[in-house]
Amino acid sequence: MASNRRGVGLSAFSNSAISADQYARHGQTLRSNHAEALANQLSVFQAALHNFSLTHAKDIRQNPQFRAEFARMCHAIGVDPLAGSNVKGSAGSGGKTGSVWAKMLGSSVNDFYFELAVRVVEVCRETRAENGGMIAVSEVRKRIEKGRGIIGGGIDVTDDDIERALESLVPLGGGFKIVPLGSSRFIRSVPKELNLDQSTVLEVMQILGHVTVSMLQANLGWERARAIAVIDDLVADSLVWVDSQADETEYWSPAAMHDG
Amino acid sequence: MASSSSSPVPPTLTSAYAAPPPTTISTASTSIVFTFPTYTSFPPFYTLQPNLTTRARQLTLWSNLLTTYCAHHRLFKLSLSSLPSNLFANPSIHRSLSQPDIRTVLAHLALPANGGRVEWIPTSSRAEKPNSCWVYWRTPTEWADAIYGWVDETGQKGAVLTEYEIREGEAVQSQEWRGMDEDLLRKVLGLLVKRGKAQIFGQEETAGVKFF
Numbered sequence: 337m338a339s340n341r342r343g344v345g346l347s348a349f350s351n352s353a354i355s356a357d358q359y360a361r362h363g364q365t366l367r368s369n370h371a372e373a374l375a376n377q378l379s380v381f382q383a384a385l386h387n388f389s390l391t392h393a394k395d396i397r398q399n400p401q402f403r404a405e406f407a408r409m410c411h412a413i414g415v416d417p418l419a420g421s422n423v424k425g426s427a428g429s430g431g432k433t434g435s436v437w438a439k440m441l442g443s444s445v446n447d448f449y450f451e452l453a454v455r456v457v458e459v460c461r462e463t464r465a466e467n468g469g470m471i472a473v474s475e476v477r478k479r480i481e482k483g484r485g486i487i488g489g490g491i492d493v494t495d496d497d498i499e500r501a502l503e504s505l506v507p508l509g510g511g512f513k514i515v516p517l518g519s520s521r522f523i524r525s526v527p528k529e530l531n532l533d534q535s536t537v538l539e540v541m542q543i544l545g546h547v548t549v550s551m552l553q554a555n556l557g558w559e560r561a562r563a564i565a566v567i568d569d570l571v572a573d574s575l576v577w578v579d580s581q582a583d584e585t586e587y588w589s590p591a592a593m594h595d596g
Numbered sequence: 597m598a599s600s601s602s603s604p605v606p607p608t609l610t611s612a613y614a615a616p617p618p619t620t621i622s623t624a625s626t627s628i629v630f631t632f633p634t635y636t637s638f639p640p641f642y643t644l645q646p647n648l649t650t651r652a653r654q655l656t657l658w659s660n661l662l663t664t665y666c667a668h669h670r671l672f673k674l675s676l677s678s679l680p681s682n683l684f685a686n687p688s689i690h691r692s693l694s695q696p697d698i699r700t701v702l703a704h705l706a707l708p709a710n711g712g713r714v715e716w717i718p719t720s721s722r723a724e725k726p727n728s729c730w731v732y733w734r735t736p737t738e739w740a741d742a743i744y745g746w747v748d749e750t751g752q753k754g755a756v757l758t759e760y761e762i763r764e765g766e767a768v769q770s771q772e773w774r775g776m777d778e779d780l781l782r783k784v785l786g787l788l789v790k791r792g793k794a795q796i797f798g799q800e801e802t803a804g805v806k807f808f
Binding site: 465466468546571572574577578579580581582586588592593594595 | 639
């Protein structure tokens, strides 16, 4: 096609005289305009959310649904309200959005989750001899609710809160992990991981309350030696309690011990 | 974070979850039914656990149960040949601690390192194993302090009281040590004598005690 150097009219657009370079520059302008508009919107929103969190700090602290919604809102705009939460008032690491949030949200929300995390760690430590380091999130919640201090003693704590509090511990290391067992969620506070057979038996125990070697053989199709080996492991790790007064020795999950 | 327990618990394992002995027990507590903790319905509680970590925790729970039960029922002494039927057993789940295991538990609790809540009462013949023990839901020292405090507050220092009065007198009806075993009271008074806070005159039934 003969090139038409006259850059007017419709033909101008099919004219390859409009170079890729021009497109690129135009795109760049659009992008930076958008980015600027977005940054402005975001900072307006951040300011609004900051004021909101200050005004409603009390609600955030005391109302678990409110808290959950607030957290979801923060996550929806790509911000973690807890990032850098244990660095109060300082610039935080590298000025990332997370640590800016920590400053903006004020101490109230951070304190709540941090204190909660400390209480969770305490409960796990106190009960370790009884349950081998595996404790249901719901049991932790019940124990904390019964306790005194800022956490518990009237403040509603949900299972959700507990898991969030544990997440805030992740940067500190410490090996606390959420382990699903059947339909329950457990916190594992010891470094040793359960292998598949051990997890399976613990899951069965969650459902049935206790197991015998025969039950494992019958329900899981295991050989006797395999069932015995797994049970021995669980006993050795103080994850289960032994009842030798039944017709066949029964192995119980300590989760039921303090129910009610 | 402070632990919630302020009453004596075995020093080796503290737990914010363990129930301490009640701080005040007024009148006939048998009128109020003892509430058994949930773990007494947990069948493995009556099997001595093979895992030693688990066993240590189990023994702490037994210690708590023993002290709260005895405090509630005002039992100062346990005799192995006539134990309360629902202390070491839960008939509703058909589980009970065997006699040898009961002995093991009591022996463990008798160790000072485990709180010394139990003390074997020596038999007349050294060769025999003891068959009864004191249960110190209050330690002898705590009893000594309580009794001396009462004597002081009621202005009875310098007066002579009989052991019977101290144990069963009208004036002590609302006191925790009401109905205490004679032998235990003598032990407690012995502590006060050693401290120079009391003196005992006479023997046995006619014994009198003077506090300073």
